[in-house]
Amino acid sequence: xxxxxxxxxxxxxxxxxxxxxxxxxxxxxxxxxxxxxxxxxxxxxxxxxxxxxxxxxxxxxxxxxxxxxxxxxxxxxxxxxxxxxxxxxxxxxxxxxxxxxxxxxxxxxxxxxxxxxxxxxxxxxxxxxxxxxxxxxxxxxxxxxxxxxxxxxxxxxxxxxxxxxxxxxxxxxxxxxxxxxxxxxxxxxxxxxxxxxxxxxxxxxxxxxxxxxxxxxxxxxxxxxxxxxxxxxxxxxxxxxxxxxxxxxxxxxxxxxxxxxxxxxxxxxxxxxxxxxxxxxxxxxxxxxxxxxxxxxxxxxxxxxxxxxxxxxxxxxxxxxxxxxxxxxxxxxxxxxxxxxxxxxxxxxxxxxxxxxxxx
Numbered sequence: 019x020x021x022x023x024x025x026x027x028x029x030x031x032x033x034x035x036x037x038x039x040x041x042x043x044x045x046x047x048x049x050x051x052x053x054x055x056x057x058x059x060x061x062x063x064x065x066x067x068x069x070x071x072x073x074x075x076x077x078x079x080x081x082x083x084x085x086x087x088x089x090x091x092x093x094x095x096x097x098x099x100x101x102x103x104x105x106x107x108x109x110x111x112x113x114x115x116x117x118x119x120x121x122x123x124x125x126x127x128x129x130x131x132x133x134x135x136x137x138x139x140x141x142x143x144x145x146x147x148x149x150x151x152x153x154x155x156x157x158x159x160x161x162x163x164x165x166x167x168x169x170x171x172x173x174x175x176x177x178x179x180x181x182x183x184x185x186x187x188x189x190x191x192x193x194x195x196x197x198x199x200x201x202x203x204x205x206x207x208x209x210x211x212x213x214x215x216x217x218x219x220x221x222x223x224x225x226x227x228x229x230x231x232x233x234x235x236x237x238x239x240x241x242x243x244x245x246x247x248x249x250x251x252x253x254x255x256x257x258x259x260x261x262x263x264x265x266x267x268x269x270x271x272x273x274x275x276x277x278x279x280x281x282x283x284x285x286x287x288x289x290x291x292x293x294x295x296x297x298x299x300x301x302x303x304x305x306x307x308x309x310x311x312x313x314x315x316x317x318x319x320x321x322x323x324x325x326x327x328x329x330x331x332x333x334x335x336x337x338x339x340x341x342x343x344x345x346x347x348x349x350x351x352x353x354x355x356x357x358x359x360x361x362x363x364x365x366x367x368x369x370x371x372x373x374x375x376x377x378x
């Protein structure tokens with residue numbers, strides 16, 4: 019649902035879900051279906067939750083934005099521990115502060131959480147001045163986030179990502195030593211685009227738009243026969259002769275023997291040797307820095323040769339990231355590890371902004 023907002027500049031905010039229906043006041047049950055709506059009032063959005071029995075055409079017509087969701091009981095309060103600030107911590111702090119100077123930073127932080135499937139976009143509202151307000155729901159808590167989309171150009175997004183990386187202390191982190199592993203067959207299903215490093219470094223870059231369509235279609239959660247707990251994959255295949263061009267695939271792995279929908283792209287990952295580079299966080303800037311370090315690693319280890327078959331990033335449910343780089347088989351007498359945090363690798367073999375690896 020997309021609608022026009024007549025308010026001059028409603029503020030972003032975060033609103034927790036109600037414990038009971040706003041109409042009949044009956045308490046919601048865990049997992050119960052309900053309707054969440056936002057009403058624009060006095061330059062701010064107010065949230066109301068209604069059970070399915072009380073939802074009506076009149077409530078729908080009086081809503082600025084609405085969506086159907088499920089009730090999630092609030093998590094028990096835990097004693098706050100001293101820990102490194104996370105993306106979500108930073109987003110909440112900036113939204114609570116409400117400083118317009120942080121509009122760009124708030125938007126980029128929300129994009130990071132959307133990519134990690136912590137936030138799910140539910141609606142987009144268009145203001146009179148053309149700016150968009152993106153309505154997100156927190157997947158775990160059910161909170162509603164109203165985020166201003168400043169319509170940043172690609173180069174501006176990159177600079178804001180760099181500021182965020184510095185803010186969260188992601189700069190200059192050494193890349194962990196990779197481990198050689200044997201990866202099993204799998205079939206990735208999702209969305210695909212043919213592109214190149216040159217295209218992605220220009221305003222015509224196609225991967226950010228593909229990720230937006232992937233998120234809007236909620237493909238990570240709706241692909242039939244997805245392997246349980248399959249990571250979201252960002253895969254690079256069909257490299258050009260100089261490895262500057264490639265096919266990019268965003269998707270998930272499906273069960274062996276499944277038939278994917280015709281409208282979705284497919285990529286077969288064949289069993290082979292990989293070097294696996296772990297990252298603690300999947301921030302876009304972290305991924306870029308990691309690929310730079312990976313190319314440096316290969317330049318310093320000429321005895322290991324890249325295969326350029328399929329390389330991919332596996333975004334795990336806990337927010338961490340594993341980068342898999344295909345390599346030629348190892349020499350006789352050496353052996354590859356089979357221990358792998360990717361749950362797809364632990365399943366029986368059988369027939370997923372990132373900005374892409376850059377070649378040296």
